[in-house]
Amino acid sequence: MVAERQRRTVRGHWAVTFTVLTVAVSSFTLLQSMVVPVLGLIADEMDTDMSTATWVLTAYLLSASICTPLLGRVGDVVGKQKMLVVTMLALTLGSLVAALAGNIWVLILARVLQGAGGGVLPLAFGIIRDEFPERHRASALSIIAALASVGFAVGIVVAGPIVEGLSYHWLFWFPMIATGLAAVATALFVPESPVAERSRLPLAPAVLLAAWLVALLLGISRGNEWGWSSPLVLSLLAGAVVLAVGWVAVENRARVPMIDMQMMRRRGIWTTNLVGGFVGFGMFSSFGFLPQFLQTPEAAGYGFGASISESGQILVPSAIASFLVGFVTAPLVKRLGARVVIVSGTLMTGVAFAAIALWHDAVWQIVAATSLQGVGNGLVFGSLAGVVIASVPASQTGVASGMNANIRTIGGSIGSAVMAGVVTAHVGLGGLPAEGGYVLGFALIAGGMVLAAVAACAIPDTRGPASPTPRTVPAPRRTVAPSRVLAPGSSV
Numbered sequence: 001m002v003a004e005r006q007r008r009t010v011r012g013h014w015a016v017t018f019t020v021l022t023v024a025v026s027s028f029t030l031l032q033s034m035v036v037p038v039l040g041l042i043a044d045e046m047d048t049d050m051s052t053a054t055w056v057l058t059a060y061l062l063s064a065s066i067c068t069p070l071l072g073r074v075g076d077v078v079g080k081q082k083m084l085v086v087t088m089l090a091l092t093l094g095s096l097v098a099a100l101a102g103n104i105w106v107l108i109l110a111r112v113l114q115g116a117g118g119g120v121l122p123l124a125f126g127i128i129r130d131e132f133p134e135r136h137r138a139s140a141l142s143i144i145a146a147l148a149s150v151g152f153a154v155g156i157v158v159a160g161p162i163v164e165g166l167s168y169h170w171l172f173w174f175p176m177i178a179t180g181l182a183a184v185a186t187a188l189f190v191p192e193s194p195v196a197e198r199s200r201l202p203l204a205p206a207v208l209l210a211a212w213l214v215a216l217l218l219g220i221s222r223g224n225e226w227g228w229s230s231p232l233v234l235s236l237l238a239g240a241v242v243l244a245v246g247w248v249a250v251e252n253r254a255r256v257p258m259i260d261m262q263m264m265r266r267r268g269i270w271t272t273n274l275v276g277g278f279v280g281f282g283m284f285s286s287f288g289f290l291p292q293f294l295q296t297p298e299a300a301g302y303g304f305g306a307s308i309s310e311s312g313q314i315l316v317p318s319a320i321a322s323f324l325v326g327f328v329t330a331p332l333v334k335r336l337g338a339r340v341v342i343v344s345g346t347l348m349t350g351v352a353f354a355a356i357a358l359w360h361d362a363v364w365q366i367v368a369a370t371s372l373q374g375v376g377n378g379l380v381f382g383s384l385a386g387v388v389i390a391s392v393p394a395s396q397t398g399v400a401s402g403m404n405a406n407i408r409t410i411g412g413s414i415g416s417a418v419m420a421g422v423v424t425a426h427v428g429l430g431g432l433p434a435e436g437g438y439v440l441g442f443a444l445i446a447g448g449m450v451l452a453a454v455a456a457c458a459i460p461d462t463r464g465p466a467s468p469t470p471r472t473v474p475a476p477r478r479t480v481a482p483s484r485v486l487a488p489g490s491s492v
Helices: 002-012 014-033 036-045 055-078 080-100 104-131 134-165 170-189 203-226 231-253 267-295 308-314 316-336 338-358 363-390 394-424 435-456
Strands: none
Touching: 014 055, 014 080, 014 104, 014 134, 014 170, 036 055, 036 134, 036 267, 036 308, 055 080, 055 104, 055 203, 055 394, 080 104, 080 170, 104 134, 104 363, 104 394, 134 170, 134 308, 134 316, 134 363, 203 231, 203 394, 267 308, 267 338, 267 363, 267 394, 267 435, 308 316, 308 363, 316 338, 316 363, 338 363, 338 435, 363 394, 394 435
């Protein structure tokens, strides 16, 4: 009996669970960006063109966009710990296949498997809400959210040394080892969260959600190559609109909706989703093109001729700033309110992008601007998760936070496509992009962050994630059985 009690104490201890979640989230976020600086190298190694090689990134984003909300919803229904193990195993298998891939198409397939790791974020947020003591919950959410933000920058930073010291295959071997260990640790030490809503999974809404996301992101990601006015791209974008409308209609009629549209209309949800979309627009597109800007030879009239490693090192202060801010975001939200913190963060990021557009003749200018961006991103991402979780009942934590993360990915896909279109539309000396294209692109991102700040003004002025109670949170609409709201740390 004593041994059993000790086993439960170790297994359910929030600090152990938090350690496992940080490894899981870090592995997923690193995989988002580590391939960005080496896509050209992958194209050469696998004897393919750059257009095909970009599918190594596009396939990952498409898969993550679909799997993030779906796996978050499955976790709400069947158990978050079980689905976290499944997600970690998908990341492990995808990384193994990617490391052994002998041609570009096998590598792209492996990246689709890795995209299932998108479920890590909503599952981690849900586990924190269910299992952590209230006094630690806000800080844990902020740190995990900051990891999701900083991981993209860190992936770009570490890619260079890994490739130059070993090979690009180790960009997948290392995550495979980490996610494999995380899967075992999750099974052993992370307690199963209470299932607040038992129901069958809504198949039709899931298929329609996947269909319109694929059509939208495929059209956006290939618009520059196929032509924005081409029948194929126009058909994809039009089809995305039609499928999205159909998805909303089916969700509204479904007896058990996958995503409650009433939930999506809540002030704390639609405002954070709007802000998340704009921030994703800026984060993905900026870090996707800053390395290219830094690696441009000085003979072009701009750039610094940096290597892959050197361009990553320039972004180190940004990654550090974003991560460290995650530790202080929760106290700031508690003292100032989420609205003030998020508005301040989006404005900082907007100023940073405007500074890059105006001043980029010296490395210190880039370092100063990207460091300010890191602080802004840390404030925003560290606060959004708490607002989302405070706005929904426990049974919808996974799907609500998953959709917020998913909308950031969609925003990032749109931002990358827009940035690519602007930069490649202006050609300078030697066929390289003209400096004016980068200037206009970063100015557009700055404008997007101003819009994010405007949207953030409508965010509820919460002071941290609230504990779910039947008195303050309405039950989900049209469920098969009444939801049973459990206190954090409870078990079924």
